[in-house]
Amino acid sequence: MGNENQVSQILDGLLFPKIFRSFRMAIQPSKLIIALGMIAVIGLTGWFMDLLSKSVVATPGTDKTQTELQVYMIEPERVEAYTERYTSEEEYTGVFTTLWHFGADRFHGALSELFAFNLPGVLTNVAEYIMAVRWAMNHHPIYCGIFAVIKLCIICIGGGAICRIAALQFARNEKPGITEALRFSSKKFVSFFTTPLFPVVIIILAGLCIFLLGLVANIPFFGELIAGILMPLALLGGALVAIFVIGTIAGFNLMYPAIAYDGSDSLDAVSRSFNYIYARPWRMGLYTTATIVYGAICYVFVRFFAFLLLWSTYFGLRLGAWADSSKGLTDKVMAVWSEPSFGRLLAYSANAGNWSESAAAFLVYVFALIIVGLVVSFIISFYFSANTVIYALMRNKVDNTPLEEIYTEPEQTKTIPAEIKEESPESQ
Secondary structure: OHHHHHHHHHHHHOOHHHHHHHHHHHOOHHHHHHHHHHHHHHHHHHHHHHHHOOOEEEEOOOOOOEEHHHHHHHOHHHHHHHHHHHHHHOOEEOHHHHHHHHHHHHHHHHHHHHHOOOHHHHHHHHHHHHHHHHHHHHHOHHHHHHHHHHHHHHHHHHHHHHHHHHHHHHHHOOOOOHHHHHHHHHHOHHHHHHOOHHHHHHHHHHHHHHHHHHHHOOOOOOHHHHHHHOHHHHHHHHHHHHHHHHHHHHHHHHHHHHHHHHOOOHHHHHHHHHHHHHHOHHHHHHHHHHHHHHHHHHHHHHHHHHHHHHHHHHHHHHHHOOOEOOOOOOEHHHHHOOOOOOOOOOOOOOOOOOHHHHHHHHHHHHHHHHHHHHHHHHHHHHHHHHHHHHHHHHHHHHHOOOOOOOOOOOOOOOOOOHHHHHHOHHHO
């Protein structure tokens, strides 16, 4: 018995295995509902913006639609010529739709390469998606700016709420409701919104200072001499840029958990994330790597569960269906629902004939879309939950702060009116 207690104490003292609690935390219904709501709002926003502004040129008359993004990925310099050539054809699609399909392909590509232990392949897929985002920002800046602000607002509310639930669950094994979590993220909205923007502003200001020092070199005769004298200031600005770029990339995942765990403002959240990154970089790298691998395994399990759910439903319906569809080529189930596969969970059926089959195909697609949306919701929930756990572990190692210590909102004290206080027994 004594040996078992000692082993239990040793395991409790290890921080690394606590990362594996992220899966159980991520599948909590309240987090999945919040994440699904985020996806729905972001998706509807992108769909609505695409409806108002279909500005991505697509090649007409091809079996598989080619957009300017595909052209950009092959030869970026040909994009302008491509858009000029096909603009008159009036074949367009939306920026959000284009990026969504491209990003989904790159995500599954990166996941496949990860399980093949092909790290260069993973990095290639990630680099291609970053390149696609750069295409959108360069060629559709107004659209991207508006959508980015709206998306950040949604993430502030939903992501902040998930981090808060994860923090309370990890620290005290409490499970606050959706309303309580959303109320917290709403109160901290300014901090959630400004935290990721704060390092960007510092980088821009430091870069602007270096730019202004470069302008001094244009002064005739003495410009280069003045620039040489002020070179230490330029190097200081460059060092500041390097510090914030590395800190932002490596510590971005800890910023929202810092607000959820400690009730930090934007400055404190950035300071904490930078401090933990630079104080224990190897430990942070170990936690992050373990989380990515573990998250990939969990995602495959969740995706397989969703596939088995959809396929068993599809197979069961087909067993009970014997009537032919209106086209007479397939049964009614096949007419309204394409058979799901592990690599393709969702597909809209093109076999529907009359209006009732078309309506049924649409309803089946919507309900299947909800299942797929829950799979994506798990990814979002896992991301915020796992990084909240990592933040608590890093805080414990760097600041020696107990895992159970968490910010709680001060309770409002009720004031007793003066006339009632005077009549109370204690006052007499």
